[in-house]
Amino acid sequence: MAVKILYIGSRLGEVAEHKSQIEKQKLNIMDKVELKDETAILPNPCYVQCGDNLELLKSQPNESVNMIYCDILYGTGRNFDDYQDLKPIRSDIESHYLPRLIEMKRVLKQNGSIYLQMDTRINHWMRILMDDVFGYDNFQNELVWVYRTQGFSKTKWSEKHDVILFYSKSKEFIFNLEAVREKEIGESTQKRWHKEIAEHGMIPTKKNGKIYWNSPYSPPRDWININALPQAHSERNGYSTQKPKELISRFVLASTNKGDVVADYYLGSGTTAVVCKELNRNFIGCDINPKAIEITNARLEAVS
Numbered sequence: 001m002a003v004k005i006l007y008i009g010s011r012l013g014e015v016a017e018h019k020s021q022i023e024k025q026k027l028n029i030m031d032k033v034e035l036k037d038e039t040a041i042l043p044n045p046c047y048v049q050c051g052d053n054l055e056l057l058k059s060q061p062n063e064s065v066n067m068i069y070c071d072i073l074y075g076t077g078r079n080f081d082d083y084q085d086l087k088p089i090r091s092d093i094e095s096h097y098l099p100r101l102i103e104m105k106r107v108l109k110q111n112g113s114i115y116l117q118m119d120t121r122i123n124h125w126m127r128i129l130m131d132d133v134f135g136y137d138n139f140q141n142e143l144v145w146v147y148r149t150q151g152f153s154k155t156k157w158s159e160k161h162d163v164i165l166f167y168s169k170s171k172e173f174i175f176n177l178e179a180v181r182e183k184e185i186g187e188s189t190q191k192r193w194h195k196e197i198a199e200h201g202m203i204p205t206k207k208n209g210k211i212y213w214n215s216p217y218s219p220p221r222d223w224i225n226i227n228a229l230p231q232a233h234s235e236r237n238g239y240s241t242q243k244p245k246e247l248i249s250r251f252v253l254a255s256t257n258k259g260d261v262v263a264d265y266y267l268g269s270g271t272t273a274v275v276c277k278e279l280n281r282n283f284i285g286c287d288i289n290p291k292a293i294e295i296t297n298a299r300l301e302a303v304s
């Protein structure tokens, strides 16, 4: 017998129906639910559902999400094992993304941010769409993820990077600099300040006879050098376009705080959901492919 429990997600500001104990991850916030007394607060809810992201977006309240990360359809025209990508036809790209971007802006909180990952096939069209929807002044960065994978072109420069467009909803947005400093110290800094770094984790600067202590780590640059997951990597889950947790966690750490709500509307194998659970962020996401939801739920279960 299905056990019906209603939860109010405290920070999601949203009502979700927990259809049964057995299907506990399969929350469908699109269901019309009646409020009852038997409510409880989810400490770290991860809402994942199967379906078209436009429907999920339309069902979400205004300004209910702190950050959006989406590893979108890149417009390769390819039939991946797991899903069919869009063709690199501008009108197709625009008609797919425009209504979704409008909804994404609506659900984002005033101090929220959005990260959209793609490659050079469509990033120029997406940038224009994003300018139209979020505003040119809210464009913050074009981040570049540099990776090393097998396979090289012999007729042109080999493509070994993705582009991540980072926009805020307004001028006031969260950016946790200290959480994303680059954890590599230049050789000369290391040599010069090794004692201070070992003792204080900081390096001193003298100004007007006073000593100021600063982090030895640089603020993050707009290119990110993280390895793509090799086939044999323990994080690999079999989804063809899986991204490394390390990459997505940088965006989550930079643009949210513990307890905030992160959304991913092109969830794939659930990398963003897993990162959020590990970093104590609330999560809401969906994918149109049931296999993606299956893998995501299994990964979420494995996070203690």
Ligand SMILES: C[S@@+](CC[C@H](N)C(=O)[O-])C[C@H]1O[C@@H](n2cnc3c(N)ncnc32)[C@H](O)[C@@H]1O
Residues within 6 Å of the ligand: 051, 052, 053, 054, 071, 072, 073, 082, 083, 239, 241, 242, 243, 244, 265, 266, 267, 268, 269, 270, 271, 272, 286, 287, 288, 289, 292
């Ligand atoms: C590039 S993959 C995401 C991969 C993911 N970042 C990971 O680490 O596994 C894009 C995903 O978007 C999903 N998708 C495509 N169109 C969608 C739609 N209209 N609504 C929801 N999901 C969609 C595809 O099924 C695919 O899993």
